[in-house]
Amino acid sequence: MATATCTAFRGVLESAGERVGQRVLLERVGFLAELSRELTSALVAARWDEDSLDVLAAGVDGRGEALPSKGWMAMRRLNWPQAVPSPAGVHVSDRVRRGAQEYAARTLRLALHRRSIVAAVLATWPADPGRRTEAEWTALRAELPAGVTGAEIRNRTRQVRAYLAEHGRLPAGLCALEGPPQMAGQVLLAAMDRQQVTLARVDTVTARLRVKLPLHAAPATGREWAWHVIDIRLPATIAPDAVLHTPTLRPTPTGRIAVDLPHSRPAAVTKATGHMVALGFDWGLNTLLTGTLGRLTGEGKSRRVLTDGRPLIFDATDLSAKLHRLRGHREHLAAKRDHHQALADGLSSPNPAWGEHLQRVGVLDAEHERVCARIRHLNAATAWSAARWAVDQAVALGASVIYLEDLATLEARGHRKGNARLSGQVRGIVAAAMRHLAARTGIAVVAVPARGTSKRCPNCLQRLTHHPAPDRLHERGWKWAYCAGCRLSMDRDHAAARRIVSRGLLAQTHTTTDRATGVRSIRTIVEGTVAVVRRPKKTTRRLRRQRHAEQTPPRTYGPKATPVKGHPTPTRPAGTHDRGTRRATEQAPGHKTSRRMPDVRTVPATIPATGAVQRPAGHDTTTPAAFRPVPGHGVPAPHRTEEDLPRSGQVRLSHRTCRRRTRAAERTGFHHLHTTEVHPLTPRFGPPDGNRSRPRRARKAWKPQAHTEF
Known part of the structure; x- marks a missing residue:
């Protein structure tokens, strides 16, 4: 079960077939919410006493039968609504009264929990309220219901201390400690039947709500109530196979009509024990x-x-x-x-x-x-x-x-x-x-x-x-x-x-x-x-080659080959064997270009009309393609000269990149949220070289000695 909050923008007056704008619809929903709030407040105020809460806590009526779970029905079994008169000169249907009585019953039942905490605190009031002894805490825990947290105990203790400082005596109970709670302007349509509200699903993204709303703030007769048809746009969180339930209407301070739409779908029952x-x-x-x-x-x-x-x-x-x-x-x-x-x-x-x-x-x-x-x-x-x-x-x-x-x-x-x-x-x-x-x-x-x-x-x-x-x-x-x-x-x-x-x-x-x-x-x-339990390290390329060499029988003919490359390694020109650097070398005419040294076009193109020499598009005649940086993240700006580059021909990669922010935005929707990847899971601690003794923040301070772009 979940609740999705939707917004009702406009409706249709069913009797006349005319459209009702958002402003008029908000006004009429506000009339109904105000009537419900007045009825609920009067009923709660009339039953805000210790005797009424005792009867509700007992859970039985005057004949000794258990009270029903529906709040409005329980209130009627106790004959409580009859003591509260209706607003003078206002016509309110029985279904609207049901919604108000349901709201009042839920409010009074919630007060029973606070009442039990206050009663336990008063029954075991300590000599020093600021610091209870171990025996006083044991006595208090014995009186409290199950599931009460320490914050609730401290809050109620402070409330009783403030009352004691003001009146000079302890309160008799919850009703003396605090007054009736304030009711919100909302309409519980779940307590009403088809004579007041209906809900039907039109398609996978639309639901149709029919509700009878008052045309005036104080409707005198039933003719001043009319049916309104409201189409609700369902959010993506509501599955197409979800079952919709009767919603709750409430006008918001921003001028919107909020529709709290409950929906349910079957889910697997989770087990409490047996987890590995x-x-x-x-x-x-x-x-x-x-x-x-x-x-x-x-x-x-x-x-x-x-x-x-x-x-x-x-x-x-x-x-x-x-x-x-x-x-x-x-x-x-x-x-x-x-x-x-x-x-x-x-x-x-x-x-x-x-x-x-x-x-x-x-x-x-x-x-x-x-x-x-x-x-x-x-x-x-x-x-x-x-x-x-x-x-x-x-x-x-x-x-x-x-x-x-x-x-x-x-x-x-x-x-x-x-x-x-x-x-x-x-x-x-x-x-x-x-x-x-x-x-x-x-x-x-x-x-x-x-x-x-x-x-x-x-x-x-x-x-x-x-x-x-x-x-x-x-x-x-x-x-x-x-x-x-x-x-x-x-x-x-x-x-x-x-x-x-x-x-x-x-x-x-x-x-x-x-x-x-x-x-x-x-x-x-x-x-x-x-x-x-430490994870096994991933096999490096060198270990994979050694394992393959051990498992593969030696070959007696041809050059050595590995499954990674699939062909023999060509002979590199002189001057390219230095590890970490690659120097540009001139190739002789007809020399076969190796896989690691791509062919470089050194002959410029000419324009037939003028005979002027023009460099071919996309090729540089001065720098080999193997050493030329690619525009984008991690390369120097195009305006840098050759003197700005290292003497060895290396090009340093820039550490300022927005890849982390882009990936964070794709995962969470926020540029400022950084989470662990779902798959694969990357460890937080350690620099890129595998040392896990430093956290992620320390990784920023660590910089490599040199980066070479190949």
């Missing part, structure tokens, strides 16, 4: 995801996790910096808007500056909303790109499960430089998108405990120390880790990814599944070491 190959991903600050592959071997107490040592990187450094700049710009706009609003509040209407301040407030508010929309769009695009990349990696490597560290308890404490970026990342969207995309391919996504994953060594479980990274040798930081016990020196996120995949594979029998959301998690920590 897994991927573990660690969250990072600039590197959003750092993963590694793990394989479970052995049985019983001899089980261990093996890894190939290759990190998988989704680097969003540039995009993270851009989002951080946008957040700073948003806060600056909000501060200026509040400042002008305060100045306007201190002035009266006759003052000419009063209108200027209000006008400035409107401009800043609109700009603030645009920046917020930009941040939301970038966050969503980055999250889905990272999730799709992670699932593609799992499919390419044959993994059946993805393990993520559970960072639901992450909070921005103090004033550290990275706290704002760390808290502002889109981990929730990434995890939800990863679960959705992995379910299509039959891959499970499980959350594991995050405590201590970046603190201890994956090989010997000793405490890691801060160490200067190869690209920052002048300072010690959190980026690089070093273990004094086993001499492990590697990126800290990569080391944490190894521990995450080890915790997941070794404790997969403790996997629990939430019945309401289907989210799987592991709360039991099983420590284990990770052994690195």
